[in-house]
Amino acid sequence: MEEIAGSKRELENRLGRVVQAFSYPSGLVGEREERIAAEAGYRIAVSCEPGVNDRSTDRFAMRRRQVDARDSLLDFRAKLGGGHDSSPPLRGLYRRLRYSAG
DSSP states (O other), rough: HHHHHHHHHHHHHHTTTTTOEEEOGGOHHHHHHHHHHHHHHOOOOOOOOOOOTTTTSSSSSSSOOOTTOOOOOHHHHHOOOOOOOOOOOOHHHHHHHHHOOO
């Protein structure tokens, strides 16, 4: 709770404006983290899961698409159309093991 809500307070104090969006550390998100983000006053929160968001997407589990300078125009077009949206096998398990063992 303190990591999610505390970071919002700290950023708002430093920036002098309301912070509305949250990015889950390492993209790790579950029902507990979604609830805490909502209670902290964020309007939306994003994970690291790839995919397209639409009106039915939970606003506290938004997906995102990585686009960078190395992408060709073909890659960019494929990403806009939903290409590259599936996560590598066992990605979620790896993240949970890697980032919860701290």
